Amino acid sequence: MNAKHGKVYLIGAGPGDVELLTLKAVRALGEAQVVLMDELVNPEVLQFARPDARIIPVGKRGGCRSTPQALIERWMVRYARRGWVVARLKGGDPFVFGRGGEELQALARAGVEAQVINGVTAGIAAAAALGIPVTHRGFTHGVTLITGHTRDGVEPDWAALACTGTTLVIYMGMARLGPITEALVRGGLAPDTPAAAIQSATLPNERSVVSTLARIAADVRAAGLASPAIVVVGPVAALARLPAHVIPLQQVA
Numbered sequence: 001m002n003a004k005h006g007k008v009y010l011i012g013a014g015p016g017d018v019e020l021l022t023l024k025a026v027r028a029l030g031e032a033q034v035v036l037m038d039e040l041v042n043p044e045v046l047q048f049a050r051p052d053a054r055i056i057p058v059g060k061r062g063g064c065r066s067t068p069q070a071l072i073e074r075w076m077v078r079y080a081r082r083g084w085v086v087a088r089l090k091g092g093d094p095f096v097f098g099r100g101g102e103e104l105q106a107l108a109r110a111g112v113e114a115q116v117i118n119g120v121t122a123g124i125a126a127a128a129a130l131g132i133p134v135t136h137r138g139f140t141h142g143v144t145l146i147t148g149h150t151r152d153g154v155e156p157d158w159a160a161l162a163c164t165g166t167t168l169v170i171y172m173g174m175a176r177l178g179p180i181t182e183a184l185v186r187g188g189l190a191p192d193t194p195a196a197a198i199q200s201a202t203l204p205n206e207r208s209v210v211s212t213l214a215r216i217a218a219d220v221r222a223a224g225l226a227s228p229a230i231v232v233v234g235p236v237a238a239l240a241r242l243p244a245h246v247i248p249l250q251q252v253a
């Protein structure tokens with residue numbers, strides 16, 4: 001066994017549109033003999049893989065059947081120790097809610113060389129798809145990227161987040177959008193704070209709803225929006241321009 005020549009690229013594949021891949025991602029993908037691919041990665045990116053590459057889908061969407069994290073880590077180590085170049089493809093950026101940190105630690109423990117290749121994270125891309133600049137200085141001093149998915153029942157301190165004055169960009173928040181928005185209002189955010197939800201951002205099936213904090217959960221439900229989606233809360237969401245796929249509020253009222 002020789003770990004010296006093997007290598008793992010932890011690659012961010014961006015939000016969906018293949019043109020949002022970085023040049024570095026395309027080059028690394030083209031080197032790889034094996035590709036471990038998350039479910040949210042657009043399969044079209046495989047046009048940049050070697051024709052003889054072994055492609056292993058390792059889906060793990062919340063609640064669905066998935067490859068255990070430990071197994072994915074074992075595979076990466078095993079292939080790298082064979083001397084192979086491994087492309088670990090993740091949606092968005094590998095270090096934004098992507099478990100890239102855990103995987104990098106596992107590779108380091110195993111003594112496997114690894115390189116992180118950033119991707120365009122879905123939260124920023126989804127907002128931009130509606131023309132929402134998440135840190136427009138006329139509206140806010142910053143942006144908070146936060147998960148709406150609870151782990152072991154522990155959830156973010158929404159009341160504290162309501163007071164930050166930053167744009168809130170919520171990942172994995174669709175299943176609990178009602179309780180989340182209620183907690184933000186209880187925490188002091190005005191019910192009429194602009195809010196937007198964007199599903200499958202940058203992909204042909206992108207859909208979105210522009211609303212207010214108090215109404216967005218109901219509007220999202222009425223419009224049938226679902227995961228994967230990003231929710232943007234804050235005054236900047238009022239800058240959303242309405243492309244054809246946006247469901248106007250009066251239709252979902």
Ligand code: SAH
Binds near residue numbers: 040094199202227228
């Ligand atoms: N590492 C990823 C995030 C992984 S967590 C990144 O940086 O983007 C998975 C969550 O990302 C989804 O539940 C959803 O909230 C969001 N997401 C990923 N792709 C998306 C897309 N094309 N449109 C909207 N949300 C997306």
